Amino acid sequence: MTLTSQPTTERSRPGDHILALRGVGKKFGAIQALTDIELDVHAGEVVAIVGDNGAGKSTLVKILAGVHPPDGGTIEFHGNKVAIASPADSKQLGIATVFQDLALCDNLDVVANLWLGRELTHNASLDEVEMEKRSWTLLRELSAKIPSVRTPIASLSGGQRQTVAIARSLIGEPSVVILDEPTAALGVAQTAEVLNLIERLRERGLGVVLISHNIADVQAVADRVVVLRLGRNNGDFRVADVSSETIIAAITGATDNAVTRRAAHKTASTSIVTEASE
Amino acid sequence: MSDTKSSAADVAQDATASTVATDLQDERLIHNAGAGGAVRAFFTRVRGGDLGTLPVIIGLVVIWAVFQLLNPNFLSSTNLVNLTLQCAAVGTISIGIVLVLLLGEIDLSVGSVSGLGAAILAVTFVQQGWNPIFSILLALAVGVAIGLLYGFLYTRFGVPSFVITLAGLLGFLGLQLWVLGPTGSINIPFDSFLVQFAQQWFLPAWVSYLLIVLFVAVYAWQLVSQARRRTAAGLSAMPAGSIIVRAVVLLLLLGAAAWYLNLTRGVGAMFVFFLALVLIFNYALTRTRWGRAVFAVGGNVEAARRSGIRVNRIYMSVFVLCSTLAIVGGLLAASRLAAANQGSGGGDINLNAIAAAVIGGTSLFGGRGSAFSALLGILVIQSISSGLTLLNLDSSVRYMITGVVLLLAVIVDSLSRRSRRAAGRA
Numbered sequence: 001m002t003l004t005s006q007p008t009t010e011r012s013r014p015g016d017h018i019l020a021l022r023g024v025g026k027k028f029g030a031i032q033a034l035t036d037i038e039l040d041v042h043a044g045e046v047v048a049i050v051g052d053n054g055a056g057k058s059t060l061v062k063i064l065a066g067v068h069p070p071d072g073g074t075i076e077f078h079g080n081k082v083a084i085a086s087p088a089d090s091k092q093l094g095i096a097t098v099f100q101d102l103a104l105c106d107n108l109d110v111v112a113n114l115w116l117g118r119e120l121t122h123n124a125s126l127d128e129v130e131m132e133k134r135s136w137t138l139l140r141e142l143s144a145k146i147p148s149v150r151t152p153i154a155s156l157s158g159g160q161r162q163t164v165a166i167a168r169s170l171i172g173e174p175s176v177v178i179l180d181e182p183t184a185a186l187g188v189a190q191t192a193e194v195l196n197l198i199e200r201l202r203e204r205g206l207g208v209v210l211i212s213h214n215i216a217d218v219q220a221v222a223d224r225v226v227v228l229r230l231g232r233n234n235g236d237f238r239v240a241d242v243s244s245e246t247i248i249a250a251i252t253g254a255t256d257n258a259v260t261r262r263a264a265h266k267t268a269s270t271s272i273v274t275e276a277s278e
Numbered sequence: 279m280s281d282t283k284s285s286a287a288d289v290a291q292d293a294t295a296s297t298v299a300t301d302l303q304d305e306r307l308i309h310n311a312g313a314g315g316a317v318r319a320f321f322t323r324v325r326g327g328d329l330g331t332l333p334v335i336i337g338l339v340v341i342w343a344v345f346q347l348l349n350p351n352f353l354s355s356t357n358l359v360n361l362t363l364q365c366a367a368v369g370t371i372s373i374g375i376v377l378v379l380l381l382g383e384i385d386l387s388v389g390s391v392s393g394l395g396a397a398i399l400a401v402t403f404v405q406q407g408w409n410p411i412f413s414i415l416l417a418l419a420v421g422v423a424i425g426l427l428y429g430f431l432y433t434r435f436g437v438p439s440f441v442i443t444l445a446g447l448l449g450f451l452g453l454q455l456w457v458l459g460p461t462g463s464i465n466i467p468f469d470s471f472l473v474q475f476a477q478q479w480f481l482p483a484w485v486s487y488l489l490i491v492l493f494v495a496v497y498a499w500q501l502v503s504q505a506r507r508r509t510a511a512g513l514s515a516m517p518a519g520s521i522i523v524r525a526v527v528l529l530l531l532l533g534a535a536a537w538y539l540n541l542t543r544g545v546g547a548m549f550v551f552f553l554a555l556v557l558i559f560n561y562a563l564t565r566t567r568w569g570r571a572v573f574a575v576g577g578n579v580e581a582a583r584r585s586g587i588r589v590n591r592i593y594m595s596v597f598v599l600c601s602t603l604a605i606v607g608g609l610l611a612a613s614r615l616a617a618a619n620q621g622s623g624g625g626d627i628n629l630n631a632i633a634a635a636v637i638g639g640t641s642l643f644g645g646r647g648s649a650f651s652a653l654l655g656i657l658v659i660q661s662i663s664s665g666l667t668l669l670n671l672d673s674s675v676r677y678m679i680t681g682v683v684l685l686l687a688v689i690v691d692s693l694s695r696r697s698r699r700a701a702g703r704a
Contacts (some may be wrong), residue, residue: 091586103585104581105573107577116574116585117571117587119567121567125565125566126570129513132513145304
C-alpha cells in the first residue's frame with residue numbers, strides 16, 4: 001500500500017484538545033439516557049465508543065451531531081464553551097457525522113453526492129470540472145478505490161459507499177469526524193478498507209470518534225476506548241494497555257458475564273470431547 | 279469487481295499517472311476509445327437498462343412509418359407543420375409534469391388549471407376589455423398561487439400530492455365554470471396578438487436557419503470550452519473529432535427538419551416558444567444547483583435534507599412551476615383555438631400531458647428524467663392523434679391507442695428500472 005496521503009489543512013496540530021464533554025446528561029421522558037458523561041477528543045486521535053445496546057452511544061452521537069440538545073453539562077470545542085442546538089450548528093463548528101444509513105442519493109453519481117448541497121458554481125452554472133478534479137484529489141488522499149466518479153452510487157459496493165460517505169464528510173474541512181458503526185454491514189476486505197480510511201483521517205490530524213460493536217476493529221484502529229454502560233462512563237482505556245476481556249468486562253459490567261461464561265463452557269465441552277476420544 | 283490490487287499494479291499505475299487523465303487511471307475501468315468504443319459503450323449502457331431516449335425515438339420512427347404507409351399525407355410538410363403547432367400547448371403543460379415526476383410526485387389537476395387560465399384570459403380580455411398583458415399576468419399569478427397552495431398543503435400537512443391535486447382537479451374545474459359564467463363559451467378576437475401568435479406567426483425561412491446555426495454554434499462552443507477546462511484540470515476530455523461529428527449531425531438534422539417545414543408554412547412561433555421552454559428547463563435541471571437539488575430530493579429525500587438542501591422550498595418551487603406552466607399551456611391552447619369554453623382543459627389534455635412525460639422517458643418513481651422527454655413524448659402522442667384523424671378514425675379509437683402506448687411506456691420504465699438494478703445502475 002502506497003501512502004500518498006498528506007494532511008492538506010493543518011487547522012489543529014496533533015495532540016490539541018479539540019472536544020471536551022463534561023457532565024453531559026440527556027433525559028427522554030422518564031428515562032435518563034445519559035448521566036454525567038465525560039469525553040475528550042484530541043487532534044490526530046481515534047476514540048472508540050463502545051457499549052451494549054441501550055448504553056447511550058447513539059444518544060451521545062446525536063447530541064454531538066445536533067440532533068438532540070443535551071439537558072445538562074458543558075461541551076467545549078477548541079477550549080471554548082459551545083451550544084450545539086441544531087445539525088447546522090454542529091456542522092458550523094467543524095463536527096462531521098457519518099450516520100449508519102449513509103444518506104446517499106442512489107440516482108446521482110459520486111461527484112454529485114460528494115458536493116450535494118455545497119456545489120461549486122462557475123458563471124452561475126454548476127462547475128462540474130472543478131468538482132470532479134477536487135473529488136479525485138480528495139479520493140486520492142484517502143487512497144480510496146473508486147474506479148470512476150461518474151458512475152451512479154447504486155453501482156458501488158458497500159465499502160465504496162462508506163468511503164464516499166466518509167469522503168463527503170471531509171469536504172467541509174471538519175476537525176472532528178464521528179463515524180456511527182462504519183463497518184457494521186461490510187465484508188472482510190471492505191472493513192479493512194474502511195479501517196485504513198480511519199487511519200488516514202488520523203494522519204490528516206483529525207479527531208475521530210468511532211462507534212462500534214466490533215472489539216477487533218476497535219483494537220485494530222483506535223487509540224483510546226471509552227466504555228458506556230447504562231448511560232454512564234464505565235471506563236476509559238488506552239487500547240495498547242488493555243485486553244479485550246477487560247473491555248468486555250467493562251461493557252457488561254462484570255468479569256463474570258455472558259461472554260466469559262460462554263468461553264468457559266466452550267473450553268469445558270472441548271476438553272470433554274478430547275477426553276472422550278482418548 | 280475485484281477490490282484487491284497487487285503492488286505491481288500500483289507501481290505501474292504510478293508510472294503512467296502522469297500521462298493518463300486523472301479519471302481514467304483505475305485499472306478496473308473498461309476503456310472505450312475511438313468510434314468503435316463509443317458504439318460499444320452505448321450498447322453496454324442499453325443492455326444495463328440505461329435506455330434514455332432510445333425507446334421513444336424507436337417508437338416515434340415506428341409510428342411515423344406505419345401512418346405513412348396507411349396514409350401518404352401523414353409525413354407531408356403541411357401535416358407536420360400542424361403537428362408542431364398541436365404539440366406546443368400540451369407539451370408546455372408536460373414540462374411541468376416532468377418536474378413533479380422528478381420529485382416522485384404527481385399533479386393530476388394540470389388540465390383544470392390550464393382551463394382556468396384560458397377562462398381568466400377570455401373573461402378579463404374579451405368581456406372586461408383589459409389589456410391582454412394584464413390578463414396574462416393575472417392568469418400567471420393565479421397559477422403561482424395554486425402552486426403555492428399545493429406546496430403548502432404538501433409540506434405542511436404531508437397530504438399525498440395525488441390526493442391534493444385530485445381535489446384541485448375538481449375544485450379548479452368548478453372555478454373555471456364559475457369564471458366563465460352563464461355564457462359558457464367566449465371567442466377571442468382573431469386580430470389580437472395572442473391568436474396571431476398561435477395561428478399566424480411563422481419564422482421567415484432565413485430566421486429559422488439563422489437560429490439553428492446560432493444554436494449549434496453555442497452547443498459546439500460549450501463542448502469545446504468544457505473539453506478545454508477538463509484538459510487543463512488533467513481530466514479526460516471529449517476529442518475534437520467527436521465534437522465536430524456531433525455538431526455537424528445536429529446541424530444537418532435540425533436544418534433538414536426546418537427545410538422540410540419551410541416547404542409550406544414553416545416553423546411556428548408557438549412551437550419555437552415551446553422549444554425555448556424545453557431548453558431553459560433542461561439547462562435549469564442539469565446545470566444549476568436547483569436542478570441538482572430536484573434530482574437529489576427525487577432520489578432520496580432524507581439524504582437531500584441532511585445535505586442541507588431546503589427540501590420544502592424545492593417542493594414549493596416545483597409545484598409552483600408545474601401550475602404556472604399549466605396556465606401557460608392553457609393560454610396557448612385558448613389562443614390556438616381562438617376561444618375559451620367550458621370544455622377548455624378538459625377531455626384528454628390532463629392525461630396526455632402526464633402520458634407525454636412518461637412516454638418521453640421520465641420515470642414515475644422519481645429522480646430520473648429530462649425536460650426533453652416532454653418534447654419527445656408529446657410528439658408521439660400528437661403523431662398518433664394526427665395519424666388517426668387522417669385515417670378518419672374517431673376519438674374512441676384514439677383514446678384506446680393512446681392508452682396502450684402509455685401502458686407500453688410504463689412497462690418499459692418498470693422493466694428498465696429492474697435491469698438497471700441488476701446492472702447496478704438503479
